[in-house]
Amino acid sequence: MTAPVTTRYLIVLRHAKAAWPDVEDRQRPLAERGRRDAPAAGRWLRGTGQRLDGFAIDRVVCSPARRTRETWELVAKELDDPPAPVFDGRVYAATTSTLYTVLRETPARVRGLVLVGHNPGMQHLAVTLADEDSGAPLSRAREKYPTSGIALFSLRGEWADLVPGAALLTEFAIPRGDDTDHGD
Template sequence: MLTLSLLRHAKSSWDEPDLPDHERTLSKRGTKAATEIGRYIERNEGRPELILSSDSVRTRATVSLVLAELSGNPPEVVFDEGLYLALPAMILERLRKVKGGQKHVMVVGHNPGLHALALSLTGSGDRKAIQKMAMKFPTAGLAVITFDADDWNAIKPAAGTLKDFIIPRELA
């Protein structure tokens, strides 16, 4: 059994409108949401063994805040420039390259690619959660999808079961 956690970066700040998109930081609301999602992951989802993240400032900050809430040995973290604003096929290709027996991988990234990937991989699960996810994948939203597989190279569209879809507003 494999578990994939897809986490959209937390809300970014627009205080500096001339700042390049890649360099935007988190807003106060985003900082709070990332911390809340980190606590939720610690209590409910278990610690991922590997985190693959876009290398943008806001995804790095989101990862840092989530890690601060996790107990035990920290997971391996890989910041990958190829995940910045990546298309679903690019994210899936990167996932399929995961080796080393990690059974729980988290991807921290951006919409619309992350949202589209979550929808394409989900074939079953709680109908209301799937509908909620289909409508919107907000900042700091977390989709947890499980696969009846032992190798990341074997995951396919519609083969996953949506175990959980959480948005920060529900945790406050």
């Protein structure tokens, strides 16, 4: 008898809107809009957990850049018992290939993973990972992946076996602090 295949969830979150002060790129903080939008992303994730049976966030992998760290801190405040993030320097300015490597290293026990990073990496990952049957969410992610954009994937099988086209992109959301989806 074979073991049942576990459904896993991957959330690909682009950091919230960042400011452009005269500092090194990795040190850019969130802008005022980003500080409003990141909690909205957290509320969206909390609501998703309430809607989906078996959805829980077990692990967070986050770029160490200031804007991604601040995004996750504000998202996490909206969640019940969020995991501590793992800061991985490979996620900053990552290629799609590097992001796949990071995802494949996820421990098998993890059922819900959040990846917090930057564009163009987040968009390229989401578009290549999505099964072509993903429909409207895939179309939206291809068109534009704005700050605070969230791609929610469901996948079957092990993280270590993750390949392009292997996951269903079930939702693509752009939570905003004023509770509207501006698409920007």
